Amino acid sequence: MSADNQQERLDNKWVSGFVDGEGCFYVGINKIQNMTLGWQVLPEFRLVQHKKNIFVLKKVQELFGYGVITRNHGDRFELRVRKIGDLKKLIEFFQQNPLMTTKKDDFNLFKKIIYLMDKKEHLKEEELKAIAKLSSEMNRKIKPKFLESSETIRPTS
């Protein structure tokens, strides 16, 4: 890689275009003991790149001012954001530098979930169901385990 590229500062709009192509907004809903309702809501933003472009992940991390770089799989690394406080800043970033593809739809659902979590709504059963439903509309419309689980199906009286 040419050195000039490594030193060049990233433009916010470039980051939004790059994330439209390569980024992922994801909300996992996992079964866990010791949680109020037995389920954990785990929202995360991921930007995955081959290791040859790890310097770009570092520049995005620097521009954001948060996020963790970790191995994703094999030769691939990811910049990951999981803390609610940081995710709120990330939402602010993409409101100022809007996504342009259908990824914006995922982002809008993600935003709703983060706002609900910020108000601790995910600790209430009905709101947790609403979050699970929102998350099921994201990405490839995979139904989360939470919505499929027999534990969430209550007999009517």
Place this chain on the structure above:
Amino acid sequence: MSADNQQERLDNKWVSGFVDGEGCFYVGINKIQNMTLGWQVLPEFRLVQHKKNIFVLKKVQELFGYGVITRNHGDRFELRVRKIGDLKKLIEFFQQNPLMTTKKDDFNLFKKIIYLMDKKEHLKEEELKAIAKLSSEMNRKIKPKFLESSETIRPTS
């Protein structure tokens, strides 16, 4: 897709970020009859998207002012630029709105080839070999058929 997104104008830097993720600079060297040297150099820029994002390809096409949108494969469509005149404008665009990942290395090789072709250098045998060598360094370093062909291997006297 929300209507506001469809109407929003693209930012040049967003396009450069999006192409860093999703675009492809490619130079095919194909065996063809009726060409001066029996080989045709076919440079092209491609931006491939699922059909749900065809509106984004149209917006990029509109911003560039050139390129053709055509089916790539199945549900995927591409914005393709092949004319040398348009590719020269494309090079100008990415010089003003630089790529930031290692895709810039492909772009720089692509640029060299377009400049050689613009001077008709690809119609001379030695220069054609130089172009084939440059193209072999692009993307996944696939050796073009031209460099492998026995027709390009001459016995030494």
